[in-house]
Structure formats: C-alpha cells, structure tokens
Amino acid sequence: MANILRAVHLPKMAEIVAEDLRHQIIEGQLHEGDPLPPEDQLMEDAGVARTTVREALRILESEGLLVVRRGAGGGARIRTPSVGNVARYIGLVLQSQGATLQDVYDARLTLEAPAAGMLATADNRDAVLAALQKALDDEEAVLDDPAELSRAYGRFHHLIVALWGSQTFEALAAVSNRIIQAQADRYMVSRGADTDRQSAGGAAHRAHKRFVGLVAAGAAQDAEELWRKHLAAGDTVLLADPEVNSVLDLLE
Secondary structure, eight states, X not given: OOOOSOOOOOOOHHHHHHHHHHHHHHTTSSOTTOBOOOHHHHHHHHTOOHHHHHHHHHHHHHTTSEEEEOSTTOEEEEOOOOHHHHHHHHXXXXXXXXXXXXXXXXXXXXXXXXXXXXXXXXTTHHHHHHHHHXXXXXXXXXXXXXXXXXXXXXXHHHHHHHHHTXXXXXXXXXXXXXXHHHHHHHHHHHTTTOHHHHHHHHHHHHHHHHHHHHHHHTOHHHHHHHHHHXXXXXXXXXXXXXXXXXXXXXXX
16 A cells, blocks of 8 residues: 655754744844853753754854854854845855846846836825935935945935835845945946046936936826936946956956
8 A cells, every 4th residue: 555644854953943043033032133042041941952052053043143153252143134134145146146247237127117117106205205305415415425426326226116115125126236236336436536437427316316306296107217217327337347247256
C-alpha cells in the first residue's frame, strides 16, 4: 500500500526561538537599538541550550534584524525592518544578476510617473502641495552645492511616491531610487563646476517647479507626462557615463 502521508518537517528549536524573537520585533514589542538579554537569560527563558540560542541569533542577524557585536562589551541589539535595509539587500541581488542601469531606470519610470499624475487629484492636495513646496525651497537653498543638490533632488523624487500613500509602492521605488541616487551623487560631485552639469541641474529644478504648478492646477495627465519627460531627460544624462553600465559597476 502506497504511503498516504507526507513526511512531516519539524522546525529546529533554533528556528522556533528565532520566530518568537522575530514576532516581538515585528509587533513592536522590541524596538530599534534595544539590547537583548544575555545568552544565559535567553537560555533560561526558552529552556534551550546555548548552541540553540546562538543559532537563533545568527538567523536573525542574517535577516538584518539584529546587530551582534562580539567580545567584551558586545551583545545583540535590535534592528527593526526598514525600507533602506530592503533596498540595500535587493541592490546586492541586482548586482549578482548583472542587472543593467537601464533596467533600473525603466523600473523607476514605471513606478514614479503614475504616482506623479495621481498627486494632482489627491484628496489631501493641500498637504501634498505644502510638502512639495518645502522640497522646492530646500533645493533653492543648495543650488550652488552639487553634493547637497543631488540629495535634495533625490528627496523630491522619493517624496512623489511617498505622498501617494502606498507603503508597498514606496518600498518598491526605494530600491531603484537608492541605486539612481548613487549614480546622481557620482555625477554631480565629479562634475560640480562643469557647465553642462550646472545646466542640467537648473533644468531639473525648473521641471520640479513646473510639476508643482500642474499638481496645484489638478492637471493629472499633464503632470504625469511632464514627469515622464523629466525622468527620461535625467536618465539620458546619467546613462551617458561610459564607465558605469550595470548595478555592479556602480555599487561595487
């Protein structure tokens, strides 16, 4: 008679301990920077051996939920999940897969342009406009500082997705934004006094101002179209760097 039951996999004790701690981190019972109790206390609380506790901590450390410092004065501290951590990890995945920068830019266009149009019809448009205007003012303040201007532009792009209000969308966009920000910083700093760089930087700021005007007017289609053209123009400038063609080239 053939077997009618599949083999049952019982989780290791270390996996059970790790799951318990992971749940407490996700639920907010353990907070960023909180120290975990000493190993002896964890062993007593869970009723397991020292090797089990250490394996559980290694699991959580590999997931980026713990920072473990070895030696005197060391110990484990909580790291709560963050979009930045996810973006860094996926950046490593893209590097290992040989992803091109063109692929990253195409992904950003797909995510960011529709969000730009939707802001023009947002129910909280007054709050959206206030946030966008603040970002414009921040750009104005650093127009003569290439490094700071690059970061100000990056914050404006992030803001467009963040203001749309979808946490999932924001997390996905953060991956492409982190990679593109690295290339934008490289370009702006290395060519800080370059006339072409200054021209491109000024054009970007003007595009941001026109975009805010379209959002204020409730012109969703025009806002999305402007943002598509703005992204495409910026992509052309950054992708012209002959030394950087892949995510690996940029982030290694």
